[in-house]
Amino acid sequence: MSKTAVVIAVIIAASVAGYWIGQKQAAKPQALETISSVPQTGMPAHKVYVCPMHPQIVQDHPGTCPICGMTLVESETADHAEAALIHVDTATQQKLGITLAAARVKTLAREIHTYATVIADESALHPIAPTVDGVLVKLNVAQTGQQIGRGQVLYEIESPELIRLQHEYVDFLIRRAQTLNAAQQQREQNRRMQQNTHNLDAAGREQMARNIRQSKEQIRAMLQPMERDGVLLTTQLKYAGVTDAMLRIVARTGNAFTVVPVKTQQSCLVKEIGARPGMMVTAMTPIVTCVNDARLWLEVALYPDQTPFVRTGDAVSVRLEDGTQIKTTLANISTIVDPATRTVRARFPVAGHGLRIGEYASVMIQTAPRRALAVPRSAVMHTGHGDFVMRAMQAGHFMPAKVTTGIETEDQVEIRTGLQAGDTVVVNGQFLLDAAASIADAAQRFSGGDQPAHAH
Secondary structure, X not given: OOHHHHHHHHHHHHHHHHHHHHHHHHHHHHHHOOEEOOOOOOOOOOOEEEOOOOOOOEEOOOOEOOOOOOEOEEEOOOOHHHHHOEEEOHHHHHHHOOEEEEOEEEEEXXXXXXXXXXXXXXXXXXXEOOOOOEEEEEEOOOOOOOEEOOOOEEEEEEOHHHHHHHHHXXXXXXXXXXHHHXXXXXXXXXXXXXXXHHHOOHHHHHHHHHHHHHHHHHHHXXXXXXHHXXXXXHHHHHHOOOOHXXXXXXXXXXXXXXXXXXXXXXXXXXXXXXXXXXXXXXXXXXXXXXXXXXXXXXXXXXXXXXXXXXXXXXXXXXXOOOOOEEEEEOOEEEEEEOOOOOOEEEEEEEOOOOOOOOOEEEEEEEXXXXXXXXXXXXXXXXXXXXXXXXXXXXXXXXXEEEEEEEEEOOOEEEEEEOOOOOOEEEEEOHHHHHHHHHHHHHHXXXXXXXXXXXOO
């Protein structure tokens, strides 16, 4: 390259640099009138105390780090923390609508809003099964969750064993009638013998009494086995579904029912269906599995950020789709974490209200209250780098502070680390201050630290 070209390039570069420096110097006085990143000329230097191990912990007075407990040290230079410190005069604060609030120790109770599923109480499950083998002729249940009323015909069964038992019952009635007739005749004979004892001498009367006692023992020996057979037969028939009314018909006609309708003993909800009409069923094969509708559970899934605050006995408010409100308490929290969803199951009882298994309900869990340091929810700024608040310092200065949050209510949020009781934070307009702090920090880095940086 020729010397002439080099000289021309140097002149152009010098001109551009001079113009940029002039523009930068001209902009400074105007910025200082509103928001500046450092104290204005003539003001005393603002002291900042930082943690040697956690530089994000910054405050304007001595103290200890809320994270590690180390003593805060005074920052002698305008480092990263000082660069984030901004000053806003009173007039500008009013224009921005900035309002402040102090961090206070308050009683907080977290409200967890979620949805619950109606499930069956496993301890209230009971299968309904036949006691004899046979063919399921009819089933009056179409789907799970169906309500079954007490005394309702649940199914009809055709069973050769059941027919045989009915015929044995008819035969038993015939034998019992014959036995009772013979016993009655024997009693009548004993009565006549008893009447004739006055014509006998002492030895005759003693022999007569001995004969009467033997006759009574014979009558008892005939009737007791017969009564046992009757109890056994009627019990088997009733277990199989034959009612007293049906037994009276069998006794009167001598004919057996080929198909027996079986009724439910109590109302319940159908949870499972184990058989269909036309199937061959065996004794103790569940046809349906029911659950007592007075013993249902509502189950919710608690996520990792919710489980630390929930305890057994917490108050629960349930809202059904029809607007019905139910008050209950948390009864059980599982100790097993679902490996797929990382959730923990919690349950609480609910009864009545026509609920069906599998239905959903809106739920609010009121956790047990506890004392904690808190600020208004609007004061916390949630970012991809964590949660921050804009802390108010002395003489109109503000600085962003990173915090760790805990319980959240409708208007308050717990502050675990980052603030102390009595610290003042911005609850309105903090986003404008945070943007100004970010601009000031960028300007400080851009200028290389040799000149004060300004944020508009």
